[in-house]
Amino acid sequence: xxxxxKIMKITANNPNRKSWLDVNKNSDFPIQNIPFGVxxxxxxxxxxxxxxxxxxxxxxxxxQLGYFEGIPLTDDIFMQDTLNDFITDGRMTWRLVRNxxxxxxxxxxxxxxxxxxxxxxxxxxxxxxxxxLPVQIGDYTDFYSSKDHAMxxxxxxxxxxxxxxPNWLHLxxxxxxxxSSIVVSGTKVRRPVGQTMPPGAESPAFGPSKLLDFEVxxxxxxxxxxxxxxxxxxxxxxxxxxxxxLMNDWSARDLQKxxxxxxxxxxxxxxxxxxxxxxxxxxxxxxxxxxxxxxxPAPLPYLKEEGETSYDIQIETFIxxxxxxxxxxxxTNFKNLYWSISxxxxxxxxxxxxxxxxxxxxxxxxxxxxxxxxxxxLELTWAGKNPVKMNDGTERKFIQNGDTVIMRGFCQNNEIRxxxxxxxGKVKKAHAPEKNS
Ligand code: MN
Numbered sequence: 001x002x003x004x005x006k007i008m009k010i011t012a013n014n015p016n017r018k019s020w021l022d023v024n025k026n027s028d029f030p031i032q033n034i035p036f037g038v039x040x041x042x043x044x045x046x047x048x049x050x051x052x053x054x055x056x057x058x059x060x061x062x063x064q065l066g067y068f069e070g071i072p073l074t075d076d077i078f079m080q081d082t083l084n085d086f087i088t089d090g091r092m093t094w095r096l097v098r099n100x101x102x103x104x105x106x107x108x109x110x111x112x113x114x115x116x117x118x119x120x121x122x123x124x125x126x127x128x129x130x131x132x133l134p135v136q137i138g139d140y141t142d143f144y145s146s147k148d149h150a151m152x153x154x155x156x157x158x159x160x161x162x163x164x165x166p167n168w169l170h171l172x173x174x175x176x177x178x179x180s181s182i183v184v185s186g187t188k189v190r191r192p193v194g195q196t197m198p199p200g201a202e203s204p205a206f207g208p209s210k211l212l213d214f215e216v217x218x219x220x221x222x223x224x225x226x227x228x229x230x231x232x233x234x235x236x237x238x239x240x241x242x243x244x245x246l247m248n249d250w251s252a253r254d255l256q257k258x259x260x261x262x263x264x265x266x267x268x269x270x271x272x273x274x275x276x277x278x279x280x281x282x283x284x285x286x287x288x289x290x291x292x293x294x295x296x297p298a299p300l301p302y303l304k305e306e307g308e309t310s311y312d313i314q315i316e317t318f319i320x321x322x323x324x325x326x327x328x329x330x331x332t333n334f335k336n337l338y339w340s341i342s343x344x345x346x347x348x349x350x351x352x353x354x355x356x357x358x359x360x361x362x363x364x365x366x367x368x369x370x371x372x373x374x375x376x377x378l379e380l381t382w383a384g385k386n387p388v389k390m391n392d393g394t395e396r397k398f399i400q401n402g403d404t405v406i407m408r409g410f411c412q413n414n415e416i417r418x419x420x421x422x423x424x425g426k427v428k429k430a431h432a433p434e435k436n437s
Contacts (some may be wrong), residue, residue: 006279008095010283012102015415020107021123025054028410028419031105034098035243035278035420036083040130046079046087049129051421052105053277056124059101065118067104067111071096080135082136083279084397087223089350094242095283121135129291131277133184135221135358140182140273141348142217142249142265142362143174145339147293149367153381157257172339172347174364177249178270180362184277185423189250191401191430192271208430209252209268211384212399215315215365216375216407217247218334220341221279222359234305237342239280240355246276246315246409246423247362253378253398275360276407276423284418288312288411290335299343302350309340313420315409317375322402324392329380332366332373334409383432401429 008398019031029035039049041058060078062068072094074128077086086093104112106375112118144150147164150173154163167173183189191212195204225240226232232240249269257269292310299305313334318326339347343363365375374380377398380388387395399405404426410419 008092009100010095010286012098013284014102017102017286018107019052019105020109020113020373021052021055021105026417028417028421029053029278030416030418031102032416033280033284033418034101035280035284037084037134037278038080038082038132039277040132041124042128046081046132048083049079051102051126054126056126056129057101057105058122058124059097061122062104064418065121068097068100072099073097081132082358083134083242084136084358086198087135087221090223091135091239098281098283115360118357126383131186133182133275134277134279135359135360137179137360138204138288138356139359140177140362141174141180141345141359142177142269142364143172143339143344144364145172145337145344146364146367147374147377148336148369148373149365149379152367152374156378156383162197169295170299171303172343172344173183174348175264177265177273177362179360181270182273182275183425185425187272187274187425189272189274189425190428192252192267193430194252194267195258198257204258209254210398211253212427213251213253213377214317214399214405214407215249215251216315216330216332217249217362217365218244218313218315218409219247219275219360219362220244222355222357222361224357225355225379226349230347230354231349231352232355234302234342237345241282241341241345242401243279243281243429244285244420245279246407246420248274248405248407248423249362250274250425251364251376272425273362274423274425276409276420278421280418280420285311285313285411287416288416291321292335292340293338295338302346303343305340305342310335310337310344311411313409313411315407318408319388319396319399320404320406321390321392321394324390326406327388327390327392329375329388330375332368334363334366335366336366336373337363353431362383362426369405399427401427403427
């Protein structure tokens, strides 16, 4: 079926297509996007859906009404709490379903457009529904694939002359993270407590993290791919990637600094990771393929990749202090990443590690060359030395209680703009000390 998916056209991407649903020209969700998500309807029913403009579309209801006739789908494929079963169906099914949705909502197609009863069952306004975590995430990997980020952190904490470790240019460095604390956009994040070693102290302190940070990342989600012991060749990797989301990999820098030697990130990362609710498929991102940075020295053959291996996705990050307006603090781009998603997946599996449906792979903090493109407060303030000014006159070295961190990502060419919506999380104060002991 993989070969079939390579020749089957992505008709959903036709840039000239218009929907009979209203779509604002700055919307992240034109008819060319057709992302997948899971939501709770006004009748308290959980369903799989897509989004066009500010409308959420119940795919289970569409399926029940026969609109997916001719596509091999089980009856309950969209009547699920997660997208896992649909993702397991594979790339050909994703493409057939996306193409069909584009047809159903095309302005020239009267079938659903002129059928009021069906429309009322299938279409919801976004403010009538609640978005849920779209997949059940089994395993979570976080890479470290931005060279500018690795250089910044390396020069800050070690030595500007040797900022990159010797392995960095030869493999996509990563670690296995915690899947249970990945939450959907909108979920409040509690400031973690833990051990830190304050500068100059002789023994560790215990209490709320004082250096709470965000990390601007994107993540991809896989389908069942390889059996344990087999690897996925780089050239096949994208057939097993369903799509991408925005991700805020919340980080407690003071906990992290004390705990990370010698085995890497642990509790400073595992208290929360926020993802955006709509998974934008690789098919939808196809028109936005872009060249990544040149790779020098050339990677080993199993990691060698040529051409447009990245995507042009601009990501903007805002901090919104309690009751105040948002301040834009960072503008970066996914194409800044040194290692591509195919290289990451090929590397993840080269040792025979099996990947499964719903696994999530974070890119690592996405920073660029200029200061405004840094993807964390750690870098933007250079470890707190240069605070960031907010529009309300206050300053931030790190994230304060009551602050909301919002990431928005989108792609734009001469013909269309599509995006990921928001990845948003508000920070709540840490639990009172008596609850911590
Ligand atoms: Mn990270």
